[in-house]
Amino acid sequence: MDKTADLLPGTLDMLILKAVSLKPLHGYGVLLRIRQISGDALEIPQGSLYPALYRLEHHGLIAAEWGQSENNRRAKYYTVTAAGRRRLREETAGWNRLVSAIAAALDTTSEEV
């Protein structure tokens, strides 16, 4: 657990949007993909994944469709909608602003005050 970081509140939605924007995924696939693209650094609590998916679908940011999984089982696949893509862009930009602002703040030395 040393290498993994806890999710900041509100970032799960952003990560899900990012994951399904790359390629349609089923729920378990979203979990694996986030772990993969974060370099195994982010661990999603499995229980909170599905309510988040249902909320995003309810808000029209992702769409769901039943399809075949790699091992030929019926699975629900999520894709990002146009609104979801827009939201992802906004949240990414917002996140980057926040990160650079915090980084700048934390880099400040006593001489600069």
Added chain:
Amino acid sequence: MFQRVRALFRALASRRDFEAGMAEELRFHIEQYTDDLIQSGMPREEADRRARIEFGGVGRIQGDCREASGLYVFDELERELRYAARSLRKAPGFTVTALLTLAICLGANLTIFAVSDAILLRPLPFPDAGRLVTVFNTYPRAGVERDGASITNYYERRGRIPAFSSLSIYRFGTAIIGETGSAERERITQVSPEFFATVGASPEMGRTFTDAETTYQTDYVVVLTDEYWRQHFNADPGVIGRKIRVDTFPRTVIGVLPPGFRFLSSQSQLYFPLASRPEDRSPQQRHSGGNVIQMIARLKPGVTIDQAQSQIDAQNTTLEKDDGQAKMMADAGFRSLVVPLHADQVAAIRPTLVLLQAGVFTLLLIGTVNLVNLLLIRASTRSKELAVRQALGASRRFIVTEVVVETTLLTLMGGTLGLAVGAAGIRLLAALGASRLPFGAYITFDTRSAMFGLIAAIVLGFVLAAPIAWFNLRFHPANALQSETRGVTAGRAAQALRHSFIVAQIGLAIVLLAGAGLLGLSLKRAMALSPGFQSDHVITGQISLVGNKYRSPAAGLAFTERLVDELGHQPGVLSVGAANNIPFSGANGKSAATVEGHVLQPGEPPRGHYSFGVGGEYFRAMGLALRAGRFLTGADSHRKARVCVVDEDFARYYWPHSSALGHRLFQGATRGPDAEVFTVVGVIGSVKQADLTDDAAQGAVYYPYIYRPESNIFVAVRGGVQPESLGMALQRAARRIDPDLAVNDIRPMDDRIAASLVTRRSPALLGGIFSGIALLLIAIGTYGVLSYAVTQRRREIAVRMALGARPEQIRGQFLSLAVRLLAGGTIVGVAGAWLTGRAMQALLFQVPAHSPAILAGSAGIIAVVSLAACLLPAHQAARISPTQALAD
């Protein structure tokens, strides 16, 4: 937003699919994870266990998913509904009382609303009905408020008033349809050619009338309603061109109107052209409307009534320049008024309906206050349960929703029962003669009224919930638990609220009772008035003398004389008379008389008088009172010397200081040749003509029938037996003399007078019913609140009794509470009733708006009812056994 709603609906519509899909999705996840764990070398059982633990509680996750999909609200609602239904079932006494209260109050409101809706709110069933107006002549200073329009008015205005796109006149009447012996009397309407265009109806088949069909001899055409065509022509598609026999002459069918066409409240099934002679259209006839012909017009789009009015005024001014009568008409206050058609039709009934609506709404208020009190009591008894639930984490929102769901469930159930009550109420009103009101036939109980009722029920549910939710939230859990265990008087605020509601309820009930009392007293005063003749044992009927053989007045006279003679010899008949009009017939046109020697003073308006042409023993048959001289007899129609009889009002107006006998007068507004002068030979008591409460002493003149002949006559028969049995004799006698004629509208005179009181009687009766219900509600409300107070203070009473208080003191304490509430309510109620009486003044007759007797009576009745309702709880309080109460 839209997407969200759509997703929610999809989820709701396929709720089962949603649940199955969710379960499958979560199962898939766990199995995939298990497989991955096995592949990484974990034993199957261990992997299985691990996957489930890491995934977490499936039930909780499913709940979270449902909530995330917006389905949570509905689940909660369902749960709440089930809970509310269960708790209502557990308290059947409360539930039944509440449902009955709601059913009666909402049902009564629905009934009155259906009436107001049909009469006042719904637009007339014509295209762009808001642009339809009526134009009528008025001569207020001659005592003639409304005189319709003349044929001359029509021809002068037609096409010359730019504000109107179309203008027409109509006249209601009756006609005998069919062959000799099987003739039936039908209601008909005579109309000018553009009538159907004015109202906006075009014939389904054939055509409507043309200008060429507006003279006698060319007018033998008829347009049928769809209903008549179906009933009498079996919906024959070839009906155009067929002939029907009308008043013994054949008329050709030229058109059939669309289904459902009905002009205002008329029951006419046949439409004829309104034919006239050139002399009927002359300027001399301009003011001869007589309230028989009415004018309607359609405003051009964008034109206002005021513009139309000023154009009519301008035309009248121009026409007056060369009108010999102009001066006299101006003295009479002549004007032609343009009034919206719908408003004009309902003007007389509107105040009554508004009053009834207010009364029935007061009833609803009383019922609502009652329910709030009962609900508050219920909430108090459940406060412990509520406190426990709040302590266990029930949110504020949850507590409010719970109350709203319960009250709305209650009001919706009550409202549904109220629909049945409303439907029954409409039947009751129909029995009271609601269909005789203008547009009364449109009163129905349909989806629109039902929707209104249910929406009102839902709104009421929220209104009821507000004070209960307030009470529940205010009541802190800790307090509730404590106070219940210690038995201390709990919730002073709640108690004050309940008591102020009782005060309001008593006040409202006094207002309602006083209002109903004023209406009842007015009715009683009106009924006590003498119509001026002996109306009992008289039967009356109407005969239209139609056909070629009655062209001459002499033929009409001969018929009436034969009829009077035939009937006079029937057993049980005391006297028989005929007249061209009778009091309370519904027709009450007035006309002018010129009294010899009477010079109009400058500014003195000419007067309209009721004028009758009478034959046979009309005065005896009607039971009129002779004041001086003699009655007219049948023989006066045959004498050379013209004579007449006037009533006291007429005599007093023209000859205030001397006897009227021997004075002379002329028919009409101008002096005629000497040969046409009438000598007054008798004075009779004045008669109410249209309304028992009518106190305008307009004066009446009675001429021998031959000098005022009309084709429409009334027959009055006085018998020693019940008048109903004379009706058949009247019908048979008329048929024997002329089988082409039919007597219609056969009714005892008392019936006509009673019918004229319908607009007073029905509101008074309904007011009485509302008051009765209000009294019942007051009794329930006071009893409920007082007996709850007793239960709540059981321990306190027990302690006091154990310390030596006597039962009478306990009883007295509760009765004094009741008296205090009553006193408060009476003050509020008397003030309210005072204001209500003032608002009702116009509808009252010979009753002061603030009748002390009525106020005292209403307050007294309420006092008796509410104190009686307190006796039982007070008695129970006095009988509390200290040992038992303290042991509980």
